[in-house]
Amino acid sequence: MSTTITLAQEQDTLRVNALHALAYCPRLFYLEEVEELYTQDAAVFAGRRLHAEIEKEEGEEWQELVLENNELGLRGKVDALRTRNGQTIPYEHKKGRCYRDASNKPQAWQSDRLQILAYACLIEAALGITVPEGRIRYHTDNVLVHVPLDDAGRREVREAIARARQLKQTTERPPITSNERLCVRCSLAPVCLPEETRCAQDESYQPIRLFPEDDDRQVIHVLEAGTCIGKSGEQLKITKRDQSTTAIAARQVGQVVLHSYAQISTQAIYFCTEQDIGIHFISGGGRYVGSIDTRAGSIQRRIRQYKALSDPAFCLQLVRQLVTCRGQSQRKFLMRGQRGESANSVLATAIEQMQRVLKQVPSAESISTLLGLEGNLAALYFKSLPELLSEGVPSELQFSDRNRRPPRDRFNALLSFGYSLLLKDVMNAILVVGLEPALGFYHQPRTQAPPLALDLMEIFRVPLVDLPIIGSINRGQWDVQTDFEIRGQQVWLSESGRRKFIGIYERRKEESWKHPVLGYSLTYRRLLELEVRLLEKEWMGEGGLFAQLVLR
Ligand code: SF4
Structure with a gap:
């Protein structure tokens, strides 16, 4: 009885389960069916199917019946079919509890209801019979709910199919649901970030954490x-x-x-x-060479990104946020050098001058003006950075100015290797989210380095690279001989130096930071991905939380 589904047909028909997702939340439908974002966690939404756990019950004629009908535009696998009084009835098995109406009467949840009605319609269309109802067994409270199929039900299914087809044509992700309780049970919440959107739209909103605090999977460096x-x-x-x-x-x-x-x-x-x-x-010299790009289903995400980042006014606003974020972190880092010490006049002057430059950022009218302001901030910062080194740091590890390609002293070798690791991590986060690294809003494609990754790196340079370098030098963790290799004017980290740096850097990524608006803490390694997702929200009409990372 089961029919074979060809690839061409699969593209034309819609899975019945997709209608379940649509009734649950149109955004969930879109994320799964259009953007093809699935989690490996099978518990995608309430009331999932129990194929593996259910023994064939007495009287069941068919189990896991695969059906498809092109005219209706549906395909799916029915859990079970039974014949009762000469009528064919589809059954669905759900793990959870049923919905109770005001009089405590068991009912099907709306998404389950649409799903069983869709199965009933599919059976009618595929087998040419009339199906009077579908039934859903909720196993937690052991309740069997009858869902009659009448003309209104058939219309409901056809309207849902039409709505689903409409959504498949658009590149716009539907808005988040207004029913917050659905999000708590939605396993795509860490991708969708509904609480972050609610928080961005209403300052007084107290979000619940749906984004995991940490990703404890290892980074294997070979x-x-x-x-x-x-x-x-x-x-x-x-x-x-x-x-x-x-x-x-x-x-x-x-x-x-x-x-x-x-x-x-x-x-x-x-x-x-x-x-x-x-x-x-x-590379052996510590340069980021590239990544294997495995994005397959991020077409809509990239189209939205192209649209948004083709708008100069929109890019300008993002650059203002970025320059402010990095400049504030640099300034705050210098301020740490003032803590508990007698006043350092070099630092005090730089901190004050940086504040004056930062005040000009929000009203800067062009990206070239912002480039100038960023250059001023960087010059003030790097000029004062040596003041953060403790007394007694060997002269070989002192810092005078930023140089690169190739680095000409040990401090710059540390910075260059650190920024390579950071670029790699930002690229990893961009690829996970499915954005286009080649299209940024600030950096221009002058070298082979991906502009969007260079943009996002600005947020993390101070907390993930500069700060641990200064800290490790002040703690005397570096051996000026064995941790470095010097070839003429060029200085690199030796293998032992790279190994040591990686240890320091990965430990830093495990540390937590509390988001000032969202109010929850998360590790820096999670924050890398969160920032990319918050950036994407900027062009989905859900923005306002991007680039808030500032050292305290
Ligand atoms: S998290 Fe909420 S808004 Fe997002 S897809 Fe899931 S249910 Fe819909």
């Missing part, structure tokens, strides 16, 4: 040339030149970073892609 990453079952296998092997469960890994000439097998690349594990490359 530093030794000749090391090979392979796949074995559900694990990544790291084999060194001496043939010693370490295996790590894929679910514990968030990124694989190949430094220098480490190898990765094709099987491991496929596996990482399936498991949403980022793969990035950093």
Whole structure:
């Protein structure tokens, strides 16, 4: 009885489950069916199906019946079919509780109701019979709810299909639901960020945290040339030149970073892609080389980004926020040098001058003006940065000015390597969210570096790179001989230096920061992704929270 579904038909017909999502929340439908965002967590919404757990019940003629009808435009798998008094009746099994009306009578939830009606209509259309009703068993309270199929029900299903088709044509994501309780049970909440939108739209709103505080998956850095990453079952296998092997469960890994000439097998690349594990490359000299871009379903996201970032006035506003954010962090970092010490006149002057520059940012009328202001802030900041180094720091680790490509002293070697790691992490977050790294709002595509990643890096430079470098130097963590390699005028980190830096940097990312508006804390490694999602909200009419990261 089951029919074979061809790829072409799949594109034309709609899954019945998609109508369930539509009735639950149109935005959920859009995220799943159009943007193809699914979570690996099977518990997507209330009342899920129980195929695996349900034994065939007495009287069931069919289980997991696959049907499709092109005229109706639906396809789906019915949980079970029974014949009662000569009538064919579809059954759905739901794990949770039923809905109770004002008189405490068991009812189906609206999304479940539409789903069973859609199955009933699909059976009518595919088998050419009349189906009088569908039934839903709610297992938690062991209730069987009857849902009659009449003309109004058939109309409801057809209207829902039409609405779904309409949504599939647009690139605009529908607004968040007004029913907050639905979001608490929606596993796409960390992608949708409904509470953040409510908070941005109403300052007095107290959001609940739906975005996870941390991502404790490891970032695997492979530093030794000749090391090979392979796949074995559900694990990544790291084999060194001496043939010693370490295996790590894929679910514990968030990124694989190949430094220098480490190898990765094709099987491991496929596996990482399936498991949403980022793969990035950093050269032996510490330069970010690139990432494997596995975005497949982010067309609508990129179209929205193109539209928004083609508007110069919109870009200008984002740049103001970005320059303010970075400048404030730089200034606050210098202010830390004033704590508990006798006044440092160099720092005091720079802090005051930076404040004056920052005041001009909100009224800057062009990006070139903002570039000038940002340059002034950077000059004041880097000139004063040596004041944050403790007495007794060896002369080899002192800092006089910023130089790069290649770095000419140890301090700049540390900065350059740190910014490479940061660029890699920002790229990882951009690819996870599915935006286009090549299209930024501030940096121009003058080099091969992706402009959007360079833009977003500005938010994190001080807290994730500058601050841990100064801290580690002041704690005497660096060996000026063994942690660096000097070739003529060029200074690089040695392998031991890179290993040490990675440890310091990854530990810093584990630290938490409390969002000043949202009021919840999250680790910096989670914040990288949150910032990209908040940036995307800026062009979805849900903005207002982007670039709030300022050191305290
Ligand atoms: S989180 Fe809320 S608004 Fe977003 S898709 Fe889920 S139910 Fe809809």
